[in-house]
Amino acid sequence: MGRRNRNKFINNQNQDNPPAIVASFDEYFGAGDLEDWQRLCSDIFREHELEYLNLSSKTKCRNALKTVFVNIQDLVDAIEKNLAGGSRKVYPQRFPNLKQLVKYTVKENKIYPKKWVKSGLGPVKALMRDILRG
Numbered sequence: 001m002g003r004r005n006r007n008k009f010i011n012n013q014n015q016d017n018p019p020a021i022v023a024s025f026d027e028y029f030g031a032g033d034l035e036d037w038q039r040l041c042s043d044i045f046r047e048h049e050l051e052y053l054n055l056s057s058k059t060k061c062r063n064a065l066k067t068v069f070v071n072i073q074d075l076v077d078a079i080e081k082n083l084a085g086g087s088r089k090v091y092p093q094r095f096p097n098l099k100q101l102v103k104y105t106v107k108e109n110k111i112y113p114k115k116w117v118k119s120g121l122g123p124v125k126a127l128m129r130d131i132l133r134g
Contacts, residue, residue, distance in 0.1 A: 018113075018116050021112060025123075032122065034061075040061070043078065043091070043092075044092065045068075066126055069095040069096070070127065071092065071093070072124065072128075078090045078092045098129055102129070112128065114128070
């Protein structure tokens, strides 16, 4: 990552108020009930994939999410498009591996601020990848 992008990211980390991406994701996800986890999985995995996933617990949902590489900003954008309505469901772009996700995320400057990842086993933590080291 170039010095310029890294400094921009570090400066964003020092803000006291959460960035819009954090607020949008938190509002979408809700309280974190099993239904919230299942909805998140249905917004990432396509219907034919969901048929083969066992999403009967939060842990199983979390484990399924750890198998995919998606940019969290793209996920929020797709969710917002779906909420706005349309004839076809929009899914976030998925990457084949961490290297491709990192390349895209840094190039597009779509880095979710690590400062705002809640501790514990939350959904963002399940989707987070170590972008700055990738």
